[in-house]
Amino acid sequence: MKRTQRGMTLMSFIIVLAVVGFAAYIGMKLFSMYSEYYSVRQALKGLQAEPGIAKQDPAKIKNLFFRRLNISYSENVKPEHVTLQRRQDGPGWDMEVNYEVRKELVGNLDVVGKFHADEQLTNMGDGG
Known part of the structure; x- marks a missing residue:
């Protein structure tokens, strides 16, 4: 009785390795984009929690927002x-x-x- 070998050839292993490597490369590119989006969402949530944010003028709110973003690069x-x-x-x-x-x-x-994030800034700062 003759036994046949089963498994991947060297060429098929190289092809699988190339596909996995390309997928990992794309994942690294996408990770930085989504990491930044997560930072934007966190900055917006932090602004919502800021006491008295609803009473601030737009320039002050934008300044606080970009200061939060600068921390996360x-x-x-x-x-x-x-x-x-x-x-x-x-x-x-x-x-x-x-x-x-x-x-x-x-x-x-x-x-x-393309990313979109929004938040309602309603914290009046008086405990409510």
């Missing part, structure tokens, strides 16, 4: 990506952050991520 969010509007149903502000991140992938191929 966010570099893709610019002041023109941030909008503040007075809330229609009560005191405070509606803050939106819309931005796009483009990372070079391979040659002339890029990975593009």
Whole structure:
């Protein structure tokens, strides 16, 4: 009775290794984009918890927001990506952050991520 070997050939192993390596490379590019988005969300949540934020003027709110982002080394969010509007149903502000991140992938191929985050800044600072 003749036994046949089973398993991967060297060529198939190299192909699998290349596919896994390329997937890991894409994952590293995407991780930094989503890490920055997480920092934006955390900065917005931190602003919402700030006492008296609903009474602040827009320039002060943007300044506090970008100071929080500087701590996490966010570099893709610019002041023109941030909008503040007075809330229609009560005191405070509606803050939106819309931005796009483009990372070079391979040659002339890029990975593009469009991100949106918003928060209602309603903390009056008087315990409520």
